[in-house]
Amino acid sequence: MVKLGIQVKCSLDxxxxxxxxxxxxxxxxxxxKCPQCMEEHxxxxxxxxxxxxDIQGSRGTANFVMSCSFCKKHSSVDILENNAVYHLSDSEKFKTLMVADFRGIEPVAxxxxxxxxxSSESSSKLFDIPDGAEMAKEGWYEYxxxxxxxxxxxxxETKIVKLK
Known part of the structure; x- marks a missing residue:
């Protein structure tokens, strides 16, 4: 089992x-990418x-299953934890938001x-951020x-880290 964590770091105002x-x-x-043939999906x-x-040749299941288009190796990903929240106190520090078991496949990014x-730190207002990719690239600003x-x-910022 290769447990990897998705970590996020950002500045919250x-x-x-x-x-x-x-x-x-x-x-x-x-x-x-496939670690066997190094082919990137x-x-x-x-x-x-x-x-x-369903995982092929097994009685188990995973959240994602694929076969490498080049070498045909089977792989799977199972999300183990995904309920973390990035708080104002975490601002400008990396924090793990999701943990997954990657078998036979490597996340590149x-x-x-x-x-x-x-949510607002000063009121009860909740904010929707419809485009996370835009937030990551340009930042998100509201009033x-x-x-x-x-x-x-x-x-x-994000990074993928190996967990014990």
């Missing part, structure tokens, strides 16, 4: 509780905790595609009318 909009149905977006893949597939949410202040998520 007047917001907290940054997270995927729907953790169970969120499609974690990866660029993958030609399309990004989305892996969701709510989806399960994680992309923050999809819908995200956060909290209830608290009378600007809110933002900037300097978004």
């Amino acid at each position: 007047n917001v907290t509780n940054l997270r995927p909009a729907d953790p169970e149905d969120f499609g974690w977006c990866f660029t993958l 030609n399309k990004d893949v989305f892996i969701s905790k709510s989806e399960t597939c 994680f992309k923050a595609d999809g819908e995200w949410k956060c 909290d009318e209830d608290a009378g202040c600007e809110v933002s998520v900037t300097e978004f």
Whole structure:
């Protein structure tokens, strides 16, 4: 079992509780490669905790199953944890938001595609961030009318780390 964690680091200004909009149905977006033949999959893949597939030649299931288009090696990914939330106190520090078991496949990159949410630090207002990829690339900026202040998520970075 190769447990890998998806870590996020960003700067939060007047917001907290940054997270995927729907953790169970969120499609974690990866660029993958086969460690056997080193072939990189030609399309990004989305892996969701709510989806399960049968693993070929096994009685088990995983959240994502594929066969390398080049060497035909079978691989799977199973999301083990995906309920972490990035708080204001985590700002500018890496924090693991998702842990998965990668078998026979390597993630090359994680992309923050999809819908995200956060909440105001100064009021009860919730914010929807409809385009996580844009947030990661350009930052996300809004105004909290209830608290009378600007809110933002900037300097978004990700990394994939091996866990014990």
